[in-house]
Amino acid sequence: MTHCWNIEVYSQPRPKGSWTAVPRKGATHLFAHGERYYRAKDMVLIPASDKALAQWVTAVQWAAKGAGPPRAPIAGPWYCGITFWFAPPASRAGEKWAVGHKRESSGRASPTGDEDKLRRGVLDALTGIFWADDRYVCDGAQTKRYCVARKPGATILLRFLGDYQMEM
Secondary structure: OEEEEEEEEEEEOOOOOOOEEEEEEOOOEEOOOEEEOOHHHEEEEEEEOOOHHHHHHHHHHHHHHHHHOOOOOOOOEEEEEEEEEEOOHHHOOOOOEEOOOOOOOOOOOOOOOOOOHHHHHHHHHOOOOOEEEEOOOOOOOEEEEEOOOOOOEEEEEEEOOOOOOOOO
């Protein structure tokens, strides 16, 4: 029996940023070649805080809970395919190609975020709902597209790849 879920999320997708290392209060700094350095044990990691990211994560979690997830998160192999939908800029209205496509005329970076950081936000949001930890996602793909006939958001396809008998 195949266990699949198709989740539609309607909200502006946001990438999950990287953590920043900052020195602890009162940390001893070292100088070398005019630069200030700190020992690793004197550093603290702080996550990137973004109000829009919190709204995106909440939208993903609500959509996931509405899709009828398993009763408890499963520690096993998962497939996660994601299509991120973004509103096209005014210069792209009505066109249907992928964000960052080689036919795109400007050399500017897309303002929509890195695919891996967009994916990281979704995988972390689904941790504790479908899987016990996002390290269990062993297969998947992601795509960024401009949306024409739908609202910005994401289409998420989840498939449990193991033979575990789930209680639904």
